Structures are given as structure tokens and as C-alpha cells.
């Protein structure tokens with residue numbers, strides 16, 4: 001996997017590469033109009049500029065959401081998102097994949113938990129398999145996600161699931177089905193994005209209330225890209241998504257992101273999993 005964006009200092013060539021990559025990406029971006037639809041929200045979700053951008057809003061009457069018209073079995077999914085600025089405590093902005101139904105469903109989540117002005121968002125990720133999640137990893141981002149658009153990607157192929165932020169892998173979930181570890185592999189998933197009020201959950205059990213005097217809360221989405229078996233061009237990276245995995249460089253970035261930004265990892269939750277009882281996917285891969 002290629003991760004052209006260096007967190008350690010960006011050279012000019014790298015910058016040029018990035019600019020090129022992003023203009024290519026824009027060129028191959030899927031228009032929201034064609035492939036997505038506003039799913040709910042009583043008018044609080046809107047396509048702008050003829051489908052170039054989607055604005056999701058949340059007010060006291062309703063949140064809002066949009067979804068892809070198609071379902072996909074495997075793919076790479078990129079979205080640029082600009083989150084609710086200011087006091088966003090209680091709001092949750094999402095970008096996720098989910099199979100149909102609520103029983104035994106598979107789901108891959110990016111959820112952004114808002115916070116008080118000046119306090120950092122929490123980026124919550126999860127992997128559901130056969131209806132069971134409980135695989136949370138949370139991060140503080142290394143930039144202010146409300147100032148500009150940033151690219152969030154989910155890569156899902158038969159080898160692994162990789163969550164990526166601005167081309168930096170932050171989480172990897174390997175396919176270890178052969179060891180009996182669950183892995184989403186046979187249910188097509190739809191792409192969803194929502195903005196909703198979750199003050200009971202997102203603010204440490206309702207500690208902080210949503211400040212409705214600041215409503216409507218707005219988040220913006222643009223440049224969606226879906227590379228899937230339906231044959232749409234690759235997103236973000238030139239290597240084929242079907243076989244993407246972390247190489248030594250990707251693995252270095254993953255370690256950097258986890259070391260500097262991860263604030264919760266279910267694998268290390270000693271209250272939930274005493275020593276010797278960690279979920280199997282948390283145990284090291286056997287080296288051959």
C-alpha cells in the first residue's frame with residue numbers, strides 16, 4: 001500500500017505527488033447525485049452544487065443521513081469530511097459500511113464524537129462481524145478536523161480491513177478466518193453517513209449536554225470514491241485495492257498513528273479482558 005503523506009516532514013516532491021494524486025482522485029470521484037441518496041432527515045440533508053457536496057445538519061427536530069444506492073462486497077471507500085465546528089459535544093458524525101438487517105450484520109465504522117469548543121474530537125472505529133462489535137479502537141486526530149476537509153478511507157478486501165486517515169493507516173484488521181476468527185467476507189455492505197445526536201453515549205454517558213442554542217450543526221462531505229468489483233477506478237492509491245496490504249512503510253505509519261493518537265484499544269482493556277482472555281484477533285499472528 002502506498003502512503004504518500006508523511007507525518008514526519010513532507011518534501012516538495014511528496015507535496016507535488018499529493019497534489020497530483022488528489023486531482024486524479026477528484027477526476028475519478030463519483031458524483032453524489034448518481035450513486036448516493038439522502039436517506040432521512042426531513043430536509044436536514046442536502047446535496048449542494050449539483051451533487052458535488054453533501055451537507056448534513058442536525059437540529060432539535062432531526063439529524064440526517066445519506067447512503068450509497070449500491071451495496072458492495074469488498075472495496076475501497078474514500079470520503080472527504082469536514083466536521084461540525086465549535087461546540088459539537090453530543091453530536092456524532094459517521095461514515096461507515098453496513099450489511100442489511102440488524103441481526104448478524106457486518107459493519108465497519110468511522111464515528112466522530114463531537115466535543116466542547118477547543119476540545120478534541122474522538123474518532124471511534126469498530127468492526128462488527130455477525131452482529132457483534134465490541135472491537136473498538138479510538139483515536140485523537142493529529143489535526144483539527146473541523147477546519148478543513150480530510151480524507152477518511154476504509155479498505156476492505158479478502159486479506160484485511162484497513163482504516164485510513166489522510167493516507168495514514170490507523171487500524172488494521174486481518175482476515176484470520178482460517179484460524180476461526182470472524183471476518184466480514186460474505187455480506188455486501190452499503191455505505192452510510194449520518195449526523196445525529198448521541199449525547200447519552202458520546203459524552204461519557206451524558207456528562208455533557210448538546211447545546212441546542214448552537215443548532216443547526218453542520219458537517220460537509222465531498223469527493224466520495226468507491227473502488228469495488230463494480231469496476232470504478234481506484235481511489236487514493238494506484239495499487240489495486242483488491243490486494244492492498246500494509247508493506248513495511250505502511251506498517252511504520254500504522255505504528256506511528258497508534259503510538260501517538262490511539263486513546264482506547266479494546267485489546268488492551270484489562271477490565272473487559274483479564275490477562276490471558278484477550279480476544280483471539282488481538283493475539284499476535286504466528287510467524288511462519
Ligand SMILES: *[C@@H]1O[C@H](CO)[C@@H](O)[C@H](O)[C@H]1NC(C)=O
Pocket residue numbers: 113114115116119120121122202203204
Ligand atoms: C472531550 O475532551 C476531553 C478533554 O480533552 C476528553 O477527556 C474527552 O474524552 C473528550 N470527549 C470526546 C467525546 O471526545
